[in-house]
Each structure stands twice: as C-alpha cells, then as structure tokens.
Amino acid sequence: MRYKNQSIGRAIRACGALVGLLFLSAPVHADDIPPLEERLQLCGGCHNPDGNSIIPENPKLAGLDEKYIARQLADFKAGTRQSPVMGSIIPMVDEKEFKSLAAYFSKQTRSGGVAADAKLAAQGKEIFNEGITGSAVPACAGCHGEDGSGSDKFPRLNGQNSVYVVNQLLSFKSGARTNDSKGLMRSVAKRMNEKEIDAVAEYVTTLKEAK
C-alpha cells in the first residue's frame, strides 16, 4: 500500500516524544482519570490542543461530531480501527474519558486549508459534487454535505489535511481500514483510482463550512 510521505513514519516521529513520556507513567485506572487539560497535552501533541492538527498526516479533530469521535476512539480501543500511533496511545486512555474528549474536540472550530494544486482541487470539486458516473462513485456531497460539514454518521471533511484524507481513502480502497458501516466507504473507495483520490482530497481541504 502506498502511503503519502511515509505518513506513519512521520507521524510516529512527531508523536514519539509524547508516547515515550507516557510509557514512563503508570497505566490509567478507572477511578484515577486525569483532568482534561492533562489529556489535551497527550492528544494535542499530534492533533494540536485545539484539534486542528498541523501535521499533514494526522487528522484534524476539531468540529467532528461528538458521537463520531467517540465511536472512532472505541474502535481504536477494540482494535477494529488500526493505527500504529493510536494503537499505542489508546491503551493509556480509559473508555470513561472518551465522552469528554469527544465533546471537547467536537466543540472546537475547524481551521481552513489551502490547496497546493488548484487545478487538481478543481477536478476534485467535480467528483465531490457530482460523483463519477462511469464507475458509479457517488457524490461525496451526498453524505458529507456540499460544504463537507458531515454528520454523526459521516465525518466532517472541510479543511481536513489532504494527506490524511488520501491515506484514509487508500486504506478503505485496500481494505486495511474496516470500521466503515458495512463496507460503505470501502465500496466507494474501491471504485476510485489514485488520481481521483488525490483530486478529491485536494478539494476537501479547501472547503469551508456554509454559514
């Protein structure tokens, strides 16, 4: 599988210091939940304290639906969503913390993004809004909204880091990420080629939520 910019390696290095620190501390007990501020240092190392990750490989969590974040955390915990980085962090986070973390990040304002390639983003806009009829790719806007604001079932995409979006779509395409509902995103991503994936990712990063 192709990962843009060896994302995992970079993300691991970016988070390495924090992970190292945590291994030194004692495991979390249910009755010993650290305050949110402390937790934000942990999550914020990779995702930024306001949830707008500046590391291209890591997702922005700001403004994602609360239920969606909680579900992803639970999936990381259960191993139904795999990630080398999150896989090493999640054992240190108690399930009882998921709700407050999800609530916090869902309330943060999503920052905007800029397309590195405007022509590619324009191609992506066409796919995002109209789909690809020949290969039966539905318009992304259908589920994620024209402005990419998402819902509790479908994640917010506006302003998302394009490298992260590419990697997720490739993971769905290869079948490595399996926590989509009944293979919905896997079935869509399988119908897309890598060029189309790049284009659509380039577009979503430029999207701004409609007021």
Added chain:
Amino acid sequence: MKKYISLVFGLMFASQATLVLAAGGKGHVWGQMIPERAEAIRLGGDPVRGEEAFRGCRGCHKSDAAGLKDGTYPRLTGQHASVLVKQMTEIRAGIRHNPKMLPFVEDPAISVQEIADIAAYLSKLESTRENGKGAEDQSARGKKLFTDHKCYTCHGVNGEGNAEKAYPAVAAQHYEYLLREMKFIEKGTRGNAHPDMVKAIAKFSQEDREAVADYLSRLPDFRTVAATASK
C-alpha cells in the same frame, strides 16, 4: 417402496425448483412479506425525518431525487411509498440484487425506520428536472404495445402502478433505466421481479422494449394526471 420414496422426493424438488425459478433466485416468492418490510410498514414514515435520512442517498439520486437523465440512477420522486419500502428492504435482504446500493441502505447507514421515512418523503416530493427519454418519439407504437400486452393491468393506464399491491409507477421514469431493468428482469438478475413480469417481458423484442420505454418516459408524472383529473 424405494421407487415410491424417490418419486416423492423428485416431485418435492421439482415443485421447489419451480418456485425458485418463478421468484428469480434465492428462493424468495414474490410478494412474500419479509420481516423488515413488515416492520417499516408498521412503523410508518415521517417525511420531515425522511428528508434528513435521504442525505446519504443524494450522492447518487441527487438532492431532488430525480436521479440521472442517462438512467444510471432512477428517478425516485412520485414513486409509491409502498414500492420504495419494498425495494429498499428487499435490496437490504439481498433479494433484489444491487451490490452498489447495498451498503447505503444497510444499518448503520440507514435504519428500518429511516427506510419508512425516506419512502414517505419521496412519495410526496416533486421533480422539476426533465427525465431521460428515447432518441425518437415512439410513444404511439409504445402505447399500442403497452395496451396490447395489458401492461396496464399492473402498471395502470397512466403508468401509475398500484400503491396497494406495491407495483411500481413507471411513468416519467428515465428511458435508459426502464430498458436496463427490463433486461435485468428477463435475465433474472434483478432478483425480485414478479414472475408474471418475467414471463411478459420475454415476449418483447429489443425494438418493442425501446418503444415501450420511450412511451413511458414521455408520460407525465402520474400525480400530475391525477391532480388534473380531480379538478
């Protein structure tokens, strides 16, 4: 005795095979009320909730539910709620074969309640976009074929179908979609076609199907016809 037993088994197998063939696959008998369809009917639909639940369908069927003119995706507006519930639940159950749509109509993308809601919403929705029609107007020949073959018995004189029996409205549907489904019905790949429809469509040549599809695509939305008649 042995001979007798094998005869009984043979007959049982033959009768079962006939049923399966008539149903077009999977052993489903047409019209058999599957549990989720019954559940959706029992729950009843709310069009306001349906508009929100339809969100996940817009990627293909578009926000006005008019589908695509080239017939890739059917027009859903003006279809009977009973038909929409039947089709959605039967696709979900794998009886109607539609692997592309399947993940979009399953839990947790859509619940049984949302199926009822979407059906209620779509049956009241107006389509403003023009539907796809045949290249040349063959409505006179198409109408004659539709009448001669008594298609109206199920699909109605105005292509309005039958809400009570869950026979689909076919008026104002995209030409290419109608043609494609006729082919799938004949081949048995649709999976949930009425056995009489499977038999009926086999009698149509490709040219005849094109004429009928063209005629139906040029019919107005049956609800418009009903509204004019009641004035």
